[in-house]
Every structure is written in structure tokens, then in C-alpha cells.
Amino acid sequence: MAQPIVSVDDVHTYYGDSYILQGVSLDVRPGELVAVLGRNGVGKSTLASTIMGFNPPRRGAIRFEGKALTRATPEARSRAGIALVPQGRRTFRSLSVAETLEIARHLRRFDGQGLSWTVDAVYDAFPRLAERRDNRAGTLSGGEQQMLAVGRALVGNPRLVILDEPTEGLSPLLVKELFGVLEMVKAQGSTILLVEQRLKFALALADRVVILNKGKVVYTATPAELQADEDVRHRYLGV
């Protein structure tokens, strides 16, 4: 089996005294889409920010393409080829769509090794962004800002894209559009870690699903296995 792109090994993360990730381990292999599921507050976003380096673990290790990254800064992780699309988008309100994407392209410090998301490719994937290219991010709808946040990550041609609840607040139409884009990103061989509340969305995209509960991985399976396991879905996802 291929070496994992990212390997999270017995990671323990805190916010002050709050013990959030309590020994999380998971691997994501090249070209795989792994969905992280779980109820509100179980630590999914914390896992995303721990991998990106915003909230390093007190114990445990994170390896990226075989190299230890546990203590690396978020900038170093970005240079290594990890991109995070954070929950709540965080686009710069005063920059236009075109400026946002151009800046992300210029900041690209990582040679995407055959992956090639250009600004034009992002416009093709999200026609709404092309229509709004001269508009400031602050004037976009929530859904359009989400598209922009995803596009900004893609033009960096990351080796690993971490998406933290990208469908949150999107209209059904935009959810569908985002689904198509993620299918495309996947088809190009990108590796994706998807934190997601919408079960159907996650099951339709994922190669593997991981469920977190109270800061621990309690279940790992294929989407079909989770689909068939009513007990697990009910117990850990409430559906």
C-alpha cells in the first residue's frame, strides 16, 4: 500500500486545560478522500487545525509525506503542500475575487507536481466566481465566499486539502456545485480530508469515513459499511 500523505499518530490536543483530542490516529493515502464525521463539539475542527499547525498537539506525532511536522509552523506546512479551507471561510473582505486568487497564486511556494489548478481553472469550476471576479469578497454571498475559499486553496496546488465543513450555510444548489468541484479535484488525484456534517454529501465523496466522538476515533469504515450500520449512525451521528 502507498505511504500515507499524512499520518496522525496518537495525537493529544488541548485548549488550555480542555483536553480535546484524546489520542487520535489516522492516515490519509495519496488520492484518497477521507471524511471525518461526528456530532458538534467532538473535535473535528480541532483535528483540522492541529494538522495545519494552528493548534499543535501536546503529545503524538504528525507526519507529512514521511517527514515529521508535529512542531512545524502553519507556514512551513503550507510550503510543504497542505492547505486548509477553514470553517467560516475567512476571506479578506476588501480584496476582489480576482485579487484573492492572484495573491494565492503568487504566494504559492509549492510546486504542485503535475497538479495544475490555475485561476482560470477555478473560474471554470465555479462560474459564479468568474461573474463576480471584480467584486470585493465582502460583498459576496456566504456560498460565493465559500467557493472563493476553496478556489484560493486550490490555486496553491496543495498535495493535501483539508476542508472544514465546506457545505455549512450553502444553498442546495451550491452544495451540488461544490460536490462537482470536489469530484473534479479528486479525479485529478488530489488528497482530501473532509470534515463534514452532511452525511449524504460525505458518503457520496469519501473513500473512507472516520467518526470522532469525544476526541477519539471510534469508527473507521467505507461509506457503504457506514450506510449499512444503522446502530453506528444512530449512536454517533444521531441519524
Ligand SMILES: Nc1ncnc2c1ncn2[C@@H]1O[C@H](COP(=O)(O)OP(=O)(O)OP(=O)(O)O)[C@@H](O)[C@H]1O
Ligand atoms: N479556541 C477554543 N478554546 C477553547 N475551547 C475550544 C476552542 N475551540 C473549540 N473549543 C472546544 O473544543 C471542543 C471541540 O471543538 P471543535 O470545534 O473541534 O469540534 P467540532 O467537532 O468541529 O464541532 P463543530 O461541528 O461544532 O464545529 C468543543 O467542546 C469546543 O467548545
